[in-house]
Amino acid sequence: MSAVGGATASAVALELCTAREHWGCKGPRAADWLAAHGIAPPSRANTWTVAGEGEGALFVARLGASEFFVEGAAEWATDGGANGAAGRAVGDLAVHPAGVYPVLREDWCLALSGAACDEILTQVCNVQFAALDPSEHPVIMTLMVGVAVLVAPQLAPDGSRRYRIWCDPTFGDYLFHTLRALVLESGGTATGVPS
């Protein structure tokens, strides 16, 4: 193992992910309700799954015992796939099913990837992300530069690590620009600058 040093050039990328929709639900019947709508929730707390495939796939995270966070393509479709299921579920939430409560989610979503992303994260968060195994689909709820975030370690198609990071929209600009400064300083790239 080499001595500590900075991230190497072009080894990290930050992306502001737009065109994604988010919603959430919680409550004693939330897990069953999701399943009844064809959205299989993760069985273990603080883990995530993907329902469906391709552009219409849904990212579903279980936050603690009975809260769920769902991310899908922009504008819920009405097709038969996972995205369509999400659209129908959102519609059903609006009529207040028993034991299932809506959680408004207007999160900003960032993606941090590249060989040096773990080094970037050591500068902003005290969680040892490098020790997590993405294949176990963990979801981490922690603070990053003072902002409460949801973090999902993942493996990119080429096998490298990447992290999806969600935060309250009122912190989004600060979090994005803070990470962007570190990424650019390390010779990386940042895309999707907020307007």
Add this chain to the structure above:
Amino acid sequence: MMRRLEAHPGEWLDRSARLHFRFEGRDYSGFAGDTISSALAAAGVPYLGRSFKYHRPRSIYSFANHDSNVLFQVDGVPNVRGDVTPLRDSMQISAINTFGGLEHDKARVLGRFARWLPVGFYYKAFHSKRWFPRWERMFRILTGLGTVNLAAAREPTPKRYGFCDVLVIGAGPAGLAAACEAARLGARVALVEESFRVGGSALGRLAVASEEQQTLQALIDTAVNSGAIELLPATFAAGYYADHWVALADGRRLTKMRARAVVFATGVIEQPAVFRNNDLPGVLAASGALRLLSRHRVAPGNRVVIVAANLEAYAACLELHAHGVQVAAIVDLRSEHEIDPADEAARTCAALGVRIVLAHAPYEAVPGSDGRVRALDIAPLVADGRVDARRVERLDCDAVLMSVGWAPAAQLLLQAGATLRFETGLQQFVPDVLPPGIFAAGRLNGVYEFPARCADGRYAGAAAAAHAGFGAAAHAPVARTVRRPSHAFPIIDHPEAKNFVDFDEDLQIKDLENAVQEGFDSSELLKRFSTVGMGPSQGKHSNMNALRILARARGLPVEALGLTTARPMYHPVPMKLLAGRGFEVLRRTPLDAEHAALGAVWMPAGHWRRPEYYARPGETRAESIAAEVRAVRERVGLIDVGTLGKIEIYGPQAGEFLDRVYTGNFSRLRVGMTRYGLMLDESGVIVDDGVVARLREDAYYFTTTTSGAATVFRELLRLNALWGLDCALVNVTGHRAAVNFAGPASRALLQTLTDVDLGEAEFPFLGVREGRVAGAPARLLRVGFVGELGYEIHVAASAAAGVWRALLAFRDEHGLRPFGVEAQRILRLEKGHLIVGQDTDGLTDPIQANALWAVNMQKRFFIGQRSLKILLRRPPRQVLTGIEIQDSDPLPRESHLIIEGGAIRGRVTSVVRSQTLGRTIGLAMLAPELAVPGTALAIRIEAGATVAARVVTTPFYDPSNLRQKAQAALAVPPPGIAVIS
């Protein structure tokens, strides 16, 4: 005189790279691999600094980053540590703590006034109130080290977190052995070493046995090549914090290292002998001289005398001899029977013809014309601290090396919660009880011989790895050294003093004795009164000898006195490393860009930024604010209130939950209505307030103060977990935006944008409705914070801009003005509405705040109820009251006191000049007997002036609340807009 020797294998220099620099206005050169101190020493500069108090010339003492007298101002940066800062080309270096330069320092005359500057003199000299301003000016000129450049650019540093299984601090033989063993057992190891290179001080020494050197090199090679060991040279552990969290500082940044186990192999710190003029340039620690010699090839002098009390002194003599440096004599404090006759180093030194004088002590170092040592007077040692001064012998020399003992570098270990005990045989404090996960090895642990140090390191490394879950601790513990490496009392009295115990603070033996005489006779009191150990070296060279002097003065053994408390930082840490990047959270509402486009002048509100007001060309700040207030009172205004905390609660017992956490009744609140919510803590103190809206039987939506949102939500979650009620909380503070659309024309204008029927009967005051505004799903709350007909409109964050722009479109035709926080403050004060945290403090209860109307004492339970019952039985100490203030310039401000009969009878909590009312109004906490309408008050403002005021009732504006209930005769509605009654 110090001088550079010829090149030698193992030196740290690159002689092909010559570097040029300036010191005190003169040009010098050195090599790459030099530090500032070594380059100056090699150049023969006689002294490098001036002492703190007496401005005595000083030079290198330890060459271990412990010396305050080799701090420099380098390229505008103060207090650069010369021992460990690499020399760079073109450096501009000057000494600190001088007046007129190092050589001609004007303050050197202070030494002549030493008699009038005894220990603690400042406590007795500078206490006069009349004279203190003059003394303060003198302090600011005379004291402090270095010069801060206030115009220096901010240098953010990349502070980071680090993680490992086993952290090993110190990469000498014991530390290397510990790291290698822990790694062998499977642990991930971080090995920290404050020198530029690992291996400790024995590496590269000519007189050290080759077998020892080979073993050491093998350990280094293993550590370097191990994929499981992260080597961190030129890094020191600045402090130990809870849970094996250690702050590591290198030249670039601070690493917050979290380990599962920590091995302290921090070694020992060589201690000075105390004798007259032991601070002269050329008098230095033997280990420092050897580091200079082996690493930078700088000889301490041409003719060296060694003051000895251990084997290390003789080893130093052999090392000097191997480098061709003459040792004139070894002056050993010990008598013949105290020296091990089998010790090979001592016999070898004698065989080389070095004169060895036993049972003698240094009495006085004699300065030459250049300020450096030119001779050492020695005398027979007759008792602890005393010599036979009639038999003084003078030894000519140009360097005196001291090797009389060691103190453990245990500060970090103590911070980790370890206890030490004094081993009389070793004359050293050693670890006694170590907390779980903490291990000690090497000389710190009282193990001195090389093979034993390595074995001790392996033992500690294995134990640490086992603690972290790797392998089993299979090695046997190592016994401590039986010989005595430290003299029990290397301190020699002299009638003319100047025998320094603390080089940082210029403290002599008599200073400490005088402090004890004055009653400061514990280690903590002695430290605080005398300042021993409080300088840049933090007692590394002085604490042990100070303890010995204290023990002698009190007739107690050293172990009976105890150590002072060790606290971070181990070495001074540059502020920029602690500051890191200086992350400052900034929170923006979804309408931030809209405000910027409107010319908002920003103000901080906690982490948020909010518009204070909106600047317009041709208007002053006061005019803009006044116009915004006028717009709300006469037509309509629009403000972003998105910083409010916003929480939803669902479930069959949601109402029950709210009944418990607020003072009002919410389980019986009608669906479609809101109610003011007051939140107390267990002692009945107001902690937050807001508006609670009932959306459905099992769904509520409520607001909190901006600053209280996170705290309140966290507390509600805790309470929900505690009570286990069937309800769920959702924090939507950042996910929802909110605006307040208020003014006489608000209903008529808003009706054009919403499908909600805003008629008075359909949507009464304090109602809540859900529908659409400008096409976006919205919640409308009809509340009256600013005292006018108005609606809070809450929408999803992504819809906020569209709604805002739709409302803003009423600007041109209907005279709408967006208004900011300042206008809102005025409007709410005109209504007499309190702001929690401004008009209340950490002790204000609802009785004092005149808010009992919001409290339902008949409920079965709410938080704070029990305390309120007690408080209601006694009169309040103060009450919140409206006041009207005589116009003055300047106006009273918040927290100005109300004085009656020379006593404080209250304080102002809010005050504004109200254009609407044509007078200055405010709220104040007053003694109850003064809180009677019509009572005259006197408010003390700056410079002792007073302003008259009187108590009035509130609300100041629209006392019957007709306007917010839309029952007043209103201004003519805007043209084209139908009036909805």
